[in-house]
Amino acid sequence: MNKRFNRTLALAAASTWLLVQSGPALAGGPSTQSEIDELKAQVLMLMEQNQQLNARLSEMELNTPHATTTKAAIEEEVSRQMQAKKPGQSINDYVSLSGSIEGDYKLSQGPDGANTSEFVLDTVELILEAQITEWASGTIVIDYEGDDDEEGFYLDEANITLGKTADFPFYLTAGKLYVPFGYFATNMIQDPLTQQLGEINPKGAILGYEANGLTATVFSYNGIDEGDADNDTINGYGASLSYANEQENMGYNGGIAYVSNLGDAAEISEFVDENIANEAPAIALNLGAHYDAFSVIGEYIAALDSFNAGVLGTNDTPEPKALNVEVAYTTSLMDNETVFALGFQTTWEAYNTELPEKRYIGSAAMNVFEGTTVALEYFIDEYYQAQGSEDDGYGFTTRLTYEF
DSSP states (O other): OOOOHHHHHHHHHHHHHHHHHHHHHHHTTTTOOHHHHHHHHHHHHHHHHHHHHHHHHHHHHHHHHHHHHHHHHHHHHHHHHHHHTTSSSSSGGTTEEEEEEEEEEEEEETTTOOOOEEEEEEEEEEEEEEEEETTTEEEEEEEETTTTSSSSSEEEEEEEEEETTTTEEEEEEEEEEOSOOOOOOSSSSSOHHHHHOOOOOOEEEEEEEEEETEEEEEEEEEEEEEEEEEEEEEEEEEEEEEEEEOOOOEEEEEEEEEEOOGGHHHHHHHHHHHSOOOOEEEEEEEEEEEEEEEEEEEEEEEEESSSOOOTTSSSSSSOOOOEEEEEEEEEEEEEEEEEEEEEEEEEEEEEGTOOEEEEEEEEEEEEETTTTEEEEEEEEEEEGGTOOOOOOOEEEEEEEEEOO
16 A cells, blocks of 8 residues: 555644544534634644654655665675685686687698698697686687698697786796797788798797786797707797787887897798707787788798708708788678788798798688688699799688687
């Protein structure tokens, strides 16, 4: 029943009671004037008290939370107490799983002139990231690459990071990792020649600084020991410095890095002799920018010293280098984001690493669904004369990628 109706009913009942109490006097005729005045005063006082009571009750209603609000607060508190009684956190509260699956159809001609066509499960990647506290996190990356001579899963990364750069700019990462030598950004399906020449994936540690778009690192890792390529020792080291700035419709980035031995890169380490006679330090430079739909990438990797004769299986003293330049345009086709890209890549003195001397490449990639991309790529390779091929190579790849 409505509260105001109840208060009105109470006032009526009180007035009726007063009338009943004064009934005998009224029934017997007019009372004295003093009795009538007293009765009127009592009724007026009662009415005034009722008005004050109404005002007070109205004020209390305004200051009292609504019933639904009170119910929500109670439910929230009950939920909080139930959570507090749990013995531990759910694994989904601190561990995330992501990854990708890449399936290719490849048609190509290599330096030996042989034509090949095949379906390839090019990559399966699983990434587990764990973060129980804000100041420590762990990463595990497991990869499968189907175009290797020996197919199978392998541990690509497993490292721990200490630090929270949002509050404190320094951090430390240790374990199996990729050292920050080279930027290796690309719009193409396959890795650029700069990455194939210079990527280093050892066990080591990185001490870094990150704030206001500036990133600086020093790192050390297990490298090839001079005189014994099979003996891993902590003799690899380097440093990097990069800066990135992003605005509403434009951005740019740049970086420089140094590493003590380019022979520690995966592509070169596969070809070094068992007895490596010397180290070859190297430098990496990269620039990138985008404005509206257009973007450009440029990167250069170069050894600063030559390897001794015989290190790469030749009598020369090679000093390998690689360059990658790309331009891209991003648009929308059928309401799907689509990227068109053209690139030029080249190497110097890398003829015994099976990398081409020059590569002309183009690609188109469309995000057909959330997390799903279809890409096409075509390239033409020009080989070194020392690789024994008079004809150019080529390759056409169609890739379907699903990321989660």
